[in-house]
Amino acid sequence: MNRHTPNDTGSELATSLASIVGPAGVTTAPEDLEPxxxxxxxxxxxxxxxxxxxxxxxxxxxxxxxxxARGVPVVPQGGxxxxxxxxxxxxxxxxxxxxxxxxxRIRSVDAFDNLITVESGCILERVQEAAQEVGRxxxxxxxxxxxxxxxxxxxxxxGGTAVLRYGxxxxxxxxxxxVLPSGEVLSGPRGLRKDNTGYDLKQLFIGAEGTLGVxxxxxxxxxxxxxxxxxxxxxxxxxxAAVKLLRHLxxxxxxxxxxxxxxxxxALDLVLQLLPGHAPPFPRTPPFxxxxxxxxxxxxxxxxxAVQDSLARASEAGLCDDAVVARDDAQAQAxxxxxxxxPEAERRSGTAIKHDVSVxxxxxxxxxxxxxxxxxxxxxxxxxxxxxxxxDGSLHLNVVPPGLGKARVAPEIHxxxxxxxxxxxxxxxxSISAEHGIGQLKRDELxxxxxxxxxxxxxxxKDSFDPRGLMNPGKxx
Amino acid sequence: MNRHTPNDTGSELATSLASIVGPAGVTTAPEDLEPxxxxxxxxxxxxxxxxxxxxxxxxxxxxxxxxxARGVPVVPQGGxxxxxxxxxxxxxxxxxxxxxxxxxRIRSVDAFDNLITVESGCILERVQEAAQEVGRxxxxxxxxxxxxxxxxxxxxxxGGTAVLRYGxxxxxxxxxxxVLPSGEVLSGPRGLRKDNTGYDLKQLFIGAEGTLGVxxxxxxxxxxxxxxxxxxxxxxxxxxAAVKLLRHLxxxxxxxxxxxxxxxxxALDLVLQLLPGHAPPFPRTPPFxxxxxxxxxxxxxxxxxAVQDSLARASEAGLCDDAVVARDDAQAQAxxxxxxxxPEAERRSGTAIKHDVSVxxxxxxxxxxxxxxxxxxxxxxxxxxxxxxxxDGSLHLNVVPPGLGKARVAPEIHxxxxxxxxxxxxxxxxSISAEHGIGQLKRDELxxxxxxxxxxxxxxxKDSFDPRGLMNPGKxx
Numbered sequence: 001m002n003r004h005t006p007n008d009t010g011s012e013l014a015t016s017l018a019s020i021v022g023p024a025g026v027t028t029a030p031e032d033l034e035p036x037x038x039x040x041x042x043x044x045x046x047x048x049x050x051x052x053x054x055x056x057x058x059x060x061x062x063x064x065x066x067x068x069a070r071g072v073p074v075v076p077q078g079g080x081x082x083x084x085x086x087x088x089x090x091x092x093x094x095x096x097x098x099x100x101x102x103x104x105r106i107r108s109v110d111a112f113d114n115l116i117t118v119e120s121g122c123i124l125e126r127v128q129e130a131a132q133e134v135g136r137x138x139x140x141x142x143x144x145x146x147x148x149x150x151x152x153x154x155x156x157x158x159g160g161t162a163v164l165r166y167g168x169x170x171x172x173x174x175x176x177x178x179v180l181p182s183g184e185v186l187s188g189p190r191g192l193r194k195d196n197t198g199y200d201l202k203q204l205f206i207g208a209e210g211t212l213g214v215x216x217x218x219x220x221x222x223x224x225x226x227x228x229x230x231x232x233x234x235x236x237x238x239x240x241a242a243v244k245l246l247r248h249l250x251x252x253x254x255x256x257x258x259x260x261x262x263x264x265x266x267a268l269d270l271v272l273q274l275l276p277g278h279a280p281p282f283p284r285t286p287p288f289x290x291x292x293x294x295x296x297x298x299x300x301x302x303x304x305x306a307v308q309d310s311l312a313r314a315s316e317a318g319l320c321d322d323a324v325v326a327r328d329d330a331q332a333q334a335x336x337x338x339x340x341x342x343p344e345a346e347r348r349s350g351t352a353i354k355h356d357v358s359v360x361x362x363x364x365x366x367x368x369x370x371x372x373x374x375x376x377x378x379x380x381x382x383x384x385x386x387x388x389x390x391x392d393g394s395l396h397l398n399v400v401p402p403g404l405g406k407a408r409v410a411p412e413i414h415x416x417x418x419x420x421x422x423x424x425x426x427x428x429x430x431s432i433s434a435e436h437g438i439g440q441l442k443r444d445e446l447x448x449x450x451x452x453x454x455x456x457x458x459x460x461x462k463d464s465f466d467p468r469g470l471m472n473p474g475k476x477x
Numbered sequence: 478m479n480r481h482t483p484n485d486t487g488s489e490l491a492t493s494l495a496s497i498v499g500p501a502g503v504t505t506a507p508e509d510l511e512p513x514x515x516x517x518x519x520x521x522x523x524x525x526x527x528x529x530x531x532x533x534x535x536x537x538x539x540x541x542x543x544x545x546a547r548g549v550p551v552v553p554q555g556g557x558x559x560x561x562x563x564x565x566x567x568x569x570x571x572x573x574x575x576x577x578x579x580x581x582r583i584r585s586v587d588a589f590d591n592l593i594t595v596e597s598g599c600i601l602e603r604v605q606e607a608a609q610e611v612g613r614x615x616x617x618x619x620x621x622x623x624x625x626x627x628x629x630x631x632x633x634x635x636g637g638t639a640v641l642r643y644g645x646x647x648x649x650x651x652x653x654x655x656v657l658p659s660g661e662v663l664s665g666p667r668g669l670r671k672d673n674t675g676y677d678l679k680q681l682f683i684g685a686e687g688t689l690g691v692x693x694x695x696x697x698x699x700x701x702x703x704x705x706x707x708x709x710x711x712x713x714x715x716x717x718a719a720v721k722l723l724r725h726l727x728x729x730x731x732x733x734x735x736x737x738x739x740x741x742x743x744a745l746d747l748v749l750q751l752l753p754g755h756a757p758p759f760p761r762t763p764p765f766x767x768x769x770x771x772x773x774x775x776x777x778x779x780x781x782x783a784v785q786d787s788l789a790r791a792s793e794a795g796l797c798d799d800a801v802v803a804r805d806d807a808q809a810q811a812x813x814x815x816x817x818x819x820p821e822a823e824r825r826s827g828t829a830i831k832h833d834v835s836v837x838x839x840x841x842x843x844x845x846x847x848x849x850x851x852x853x854x855x856x857x858x859x860x861x862x863x864x865x866x867x868x869d870g871s872l873h874l875n876v877v878p879p880g881l882g883k884a885r886v887a888p889e890i891h892x893x894x895x896x897x898x899x900x901x902x903x904x905x906x907x908s909i910s911a912e913h914g915i916g917q918l919k920r921d922e923l924x925x926x927x928x929x930x931x932x933x934x935x936x937x938x939k940d941s942f943d944p945r946g947l948m949n950p951g952k953x954x
Contacts, residue, residue: 168671180930192906361590477676
């Protein structure tokens, strides 16, 4: 790195930052910057004065302090897997992109007290593995886990496939180390389960998408590993039956149901048609398929028969038509790959207008019906692809405009469909961003829907922590 | 109510408040005020201009707005069970005590989506019962549950006996309705499991002890009820064995271990000697007794044998000497009553200097040893009574001065012991208030131990929400 381009305002800044992070920790070279100034889906592209990659909390603090003194905006960046442009700088070229990727140490793992302390640049999968190595579970699991960084997960309060049982990222955080916009370092992470000593400051930074400070390290909860995880896929006739099937399973297994994922017929067919290596889970594609996991923790108890029996009774009760229980890991992975390949199959199939929404699970059938009607009114003939985390009421609901193929959706059509769907979400007391956050993609949408008082309080918090608006400008607030 | 005393500044205020809440909702009569201007342990006593008891969110908002316009401080009060004087007004007599006790409706229970929406004046036990009536569990459980109110539980982020499995109150809250210091009403509660739409404002009010606003209603998580709860008491030789016993049980039963409570020998003997109706659980009082609960959720599986077997293997491994597994509800309740009666037995036995602290469970043995040494140095011959929630590292550690009987501890002795114990807590990265909060009791202690930056941020948040300092003045910040 450190290949400065001459006559560049970024160049001068890079030189001064190099005195903090070393020459290897800063660059202004366009080819180095390029992957960091756009999101991975190519929806947002900006410019940056330079890219800085500090290797320690002290370096992050010094960099932030240095930039604050000069009034230079900062865009913190983890694995750059945001779906909302949350880590992409604007086009002004004023901002410095601060990558956490060199801060990737696992500081400690404590299997006895079920704690792990990690730097924010750790890849999520690495955190999962470190837990597994000591016989514990770190339950956060999502599509980007091989690339995304834990600091980004915390900054966006990431969701994923185990929220039904383990909650959002917020529920997994016991302590944070944060560099404030002033360059001061807040707290060290502590691993306490009970601690009521004044305002819980760390909560402010979870889900704030880097607009209030830069998370540099975290102490996270670990959990006992299940002795056994039963994976199954059930064929379901409609959404009402799907949510009832979840409650049926919970009657039998309590909160040992850890995953309950939905795949609509269109989504399943796209996977089977467009991606290699998949076998159809059922003789005929059902209206909805549910991928489910049930965990068992008891020594000397196998849950396989209990899950099989529960599904059989569900079938008798008309809640599902057919069900495949994985006999081994290979079969479980084959079922999981179907679910995991839905986004890629969808991408290959053409353009869609995407929504990341949630409502209470019990409202999902009426919510989806109302959404279909609202979309039909705005864009007659559009298809709807549904998949996602049915167990916690969170759906990826993608609208496929008729006959569009791979062409881009006109912005005004996109905006009208969004507004129509988000109006239905709001009428059902739902969320217009269940788990992907706001970033720059949904900032205007957020400010349209949140109450004036909420907006004023968010603004007041932002102004209190970052009065000059230097932290990740243009995102969230 | 509404019996005004003449020539009282409170009287005028009461008259104007009566126009909002009706004459039955406000009083200045000393006999009405008395139970509301002191804490139940009689450690704090203040005065108040009047007591107002609004019956709806609109009335709370109007009362707060009315008082804000006049610059009158407000002390929100739930069941008045604070152990830290968190709901007791100061001695100035300026403040109005705002009791939430008339806001005690359960607005809705949704067994399908595992939600309950309650007003903040609901007694905790009533919330538990409402969940049970629809076959669900609301897991928050603590000594004062028959008296304390859910709004107070949320405002203090209450802990209790099920934190090991279900987390603190914060982890149970999905949505809040809050009246801000301005009298404006924030949000309605929503019951979403995933919702990443900007800053999570409700987090600020959880654990803020009424210093940022008045919580008027909440939407809370419900859980599947266990099919079976195995209750047992184990006799343990030392603290190291006790924490190892917990991990042993978790190896066998995962996070189905929901309760793991410690009772030291002195505490057990006090219960057996001072309170009627108890049978000794063991032939001889062991150094430590552990009350534990293991839940089972599986249809068709009984955990009794598994727990019995796990305890037998623990005994072979030297982790416990003896164990009683309750055969029926009556025996389980008898074991629970021993644990529940510890505070009352202690109170009857005489004076003690109380601590509500936590460290990581793995550090408990060394922490307690270090504490014994530190206390002996300050107060030679003092005894230590230990009990509490070992499973989450939270202990009630009470120092009994030698030969004191029922006389009050001199304030300077109290302060020296506190400082000595809290120094040891801090050296072990622990918390000086695990679950009881700060109130007025620990405000100075909090400001002594929290870092300057933490204090500044807490102050900034307080000033941003309540610039005139009218909300529960003298507490926390």
